[in-house]
Amino acid sequence: MDEGFVINDPISGRYRLGPEAFAVGLAAEPSFELQRLASPLLRRLALETGDTVLFSVLHGHEAICLSRDEGDFPIRNQLIKAGDRWLLGVGAGACAILAALSDDEIRDVLVRNAEVRMSRYPRCTDDAVWDLVTQTRSVGYCLQPGLVVEGSWAVGAPVFDENNRPVAAISIAAIELRLGTARSVQIGNRLVQASHELTALQVASAAPAHSDVEDATALAAGHTD
Structure with a gap:
């Protein structure tokens, strides 16, 4: 209640x-079908990295975390759990989704969530979010450097639908010492690769039965440009 x-x-x-x-x-x-498609990939990422892998979907002006897969690293980031809702622009996954929107859409989102965002996450200012958006667009993934909670870092990449619109994000959360400069780049590039894989599966599953899967994969690969 x-x-x-x-x-x-x-x-x-x-x-x-x-x-x-x-x-x-x-x-x-x-999102049920997308989560089903993502599940083996998310588990594989958790095993590869040893860290916490999160899967979030876009809903309105928020990202809802649908799943959390744990790696075997003994110190885990406990900031996000399944069912949590995050304002777009707050957290790596939600910011990765935001960065994939148009500038006009981003401005609208930031205006709409400004009051709550600044009261709950005072370091997630408009300027800070725009900096993350610029960086995300440049490298393809978002590195969130402890803006939500100091010492809690995360890397996220957006997942697209067949219309090239962001619908979800894959992110990895860890303590700051776990995500150094070199490793965050490695993790970020791996998430971009995983995002392309899931986008291809998403596009293929949404295509008519007679469509060629290779065509769907080629369409999803266009996100690397």
């Missing part, structure tokens, strides 16, 4: 689903 997933009718005493349950349903409906 505190989170708005159920509502109690004070007259009848009965419970019914609340607005948050509706919002989650809207977010999940188009």
Whole structure:
């Protein structure tokens, strides 16, 4: 009830689903298939890196974390868990999605979430977010250097649909010492590769049955340009 997933009718005493349950349903409906496609890839990334791998989907002006896969590194980043909602521009995955939008869309998002963003994440200023957007567009991934919580770093890359629109993000979260300069580049490039793989699967699954899978893969590969 505190989170708005159920509502109690004070007259009848009965419970019914609340607005948050509706919002989650809207977010999940188009995302179940994408998460299913992503699951083996996310697990593989966790095994490869030893770190925490997160998968988030775009919903309105937020990114909702749908899954969390743990690697075997003993010190884990506990900042994000499945079900968490993040403002676009806050966190590596949500910022990677934001960077894939147009400048006009980004300005609109930043205006809409400015009050909440500045009250909860004061270091995520407009200028700081725009800097991350510029860097993300340059290298293909977002390195979030502890702006949300000091010492908590993350790297994220966007996933696109068949219309070249961002729909999700894959990110890896770790402590600052775990994501040094050289390793963050390595992780970032690996996430970009994983994003292209998942984008290709997404495009192929959305294509008509008679379409050639190679065509879908070639379309997704266009994101490397």
